[in-house]
Amino acid sequence: MSQAEIRVAVLGARGRMGTEAVSAVDGAEDMELVARLGRSDSLDLVRESGATHIVDLSVPDATEENVRFAVEHGIHAVVGTTGWDDERLGRLQALLAQHPDTGVLIAPNFALGSVLATAFAAKAARYFESAEIIELHHPDKVDAPSGTAARTAQLMGRARREAGVAPSPDATTQDPDGARGATVEDVHVHAVRLRGLVAHQEVLLGSAGEQLTLRHDSFDRASFMPGVLLGLRTVASRPGLTHGLDGYLDLGL
Numbered sequence: 001m002s003q004a005e006i007r008v009a010v011l012g013a014r015g016r017m018g019t020e021a022v023s024a025v026d027g028a029e030d031m032e033l034v035a036r037l038g039r040s041d042s043l044d045l046v047r048e049s050g051a052t053h054i055v056d057l058s059v060p061d062a063t064e065e066n067v068r069f070a071v072e073h074g075i076h077a078v079v080g081t082t083g084w085d086d087e088r089l090g091r092l093q094a095l096l097a098q099h100p101d102t103g104v105l106i107a108p109n110f111a112l113g114s115v116l117a118t119a120f121a122a123k124a125a126r127y128f129e130s131a132e133i134i135e136l137h138h139p140d141k142v143d144a145p146s147g148t149a150a151r152t153a154q155l156m157g158r159a160r161r162e163a164g165v166a167p168s169p170d171a172t173t174q175d176p177d178g179a180r181g182a183t184v185e186d187v188h189v190h191a192v193r194l195r196g197l198v199a200h201q202e203v204l205l206g207s208a209g210e211q212l213t214l215r216h217d218s219f220d221r222a223s224f225m226p227g228v229l230l231g232l233r234t235v236a237s238r239p240g241l242t243h244g245l246d247g248y249l250d251l252g253l
């Protein structure tokens with residue numbers, strides 16, 4: 001049997017997303033699952049397995065080291081793990097400059113509906129006086145706000161600033177318990193953690209007398225798998241850093 005061109009090591013393979021990704025890669029005819037790594041496995045297993053690609057679905061504390069290892073060994077990386085702030089992205093870009101044939105996709109969300117909702121929100125943000133985000137997740141999530149909400153707020157805030165739109169009006173002067181939530185690029189972000197939820201987000205845009213709500217729901221982690229597979233099939237042909245699955249889609253926005 002000839003070897004598949006896409007030989008995949010899954011990092012975080014025993015987690016909620018990792019388990020799902022292992023099944024998705026295993027079921028893809030053009031891919032071979034060559035390694036499954038957990039918290040206590042050595043990254044050397046990735047190299048020894050002959051992996052051409054990693055999928056990182058681990059934890060924010062581990063993801064940068066995992067991706068650095070892959071890039072240093074010329075292995076393409078598809079990354080769903082959160083925690084990629086500007087500082088980390090900057091270090092990754094500097095590393096990729098030394099490995100110009102290697103591709104990395106940092107995808108805050110692999111679900112197509114979520115990618116579209118974020119793109120629509122970024123497009124719409126400049127046209128409304130007020131803009132806020134509510135993200136809602138399962139209570140086992142370790143980070144808040146979610147990576148998707150942080151990225152959505154960043155893109156919305158940037159678009160509003162570039163268009164010369166003032167921050168959302170807010171007369172609050174008394175908020176000892178932080179009820180107004182986090183502020184990312186001048187956009188307030190509220191995080192709900194509730195048993196029964198998977199991953200959900202609402203972007204609220206308001207002006208006098210009207211509201212636009214953009215809501216996306218992932219009811220099942222199966223929603224993320226087409227994006228993971230698209231990332232794996234595309235990343236080698238896109239050397240350097242791509243931030244967001246929209247970089248691989250022709251959204252025409």
Ligand SMILES: NC(=O)C1=CN([C@@H]2O[C@H](COP(=O)(O)OP(=O)(O)OC[C@H]3O[C@@H](n4cnc5c(N)ncnc54)[C@H](O)[C@@H]3O)[C@@H](O)[C@H]2O)C=CC1
Nearest residue numbers: 012014015016017038039057058062080081082108109110
């Ligand atoms: N981009 C996307 O579409 C999505 C991203 N996520 C993100 O993916 C990450 C994982 O989420 P879940 O699967 O829900 O978490 P989880 O806690 O179920 O799984 C994480 C797994 O990583 C393992 N791990 C810890 N350190 C590791 C290391 N150094 N190397 C390899 N594995 C290690 C843990 O033991 C655990 O099994 C989170 O950052 C989450 O926000 C989750 C869902 C969708």
Ligand SMILES: O=C(O)C1=N[C@H](C(=O)O)C[C@H](O)C1
Nearest residue numbers: 082108109141146147148199
């Ligand atoms: O931890 C999760 O579950 C999710 N994490 C990602 C995030 O933080 O945005 C993607 C999705 O929201 C699910």
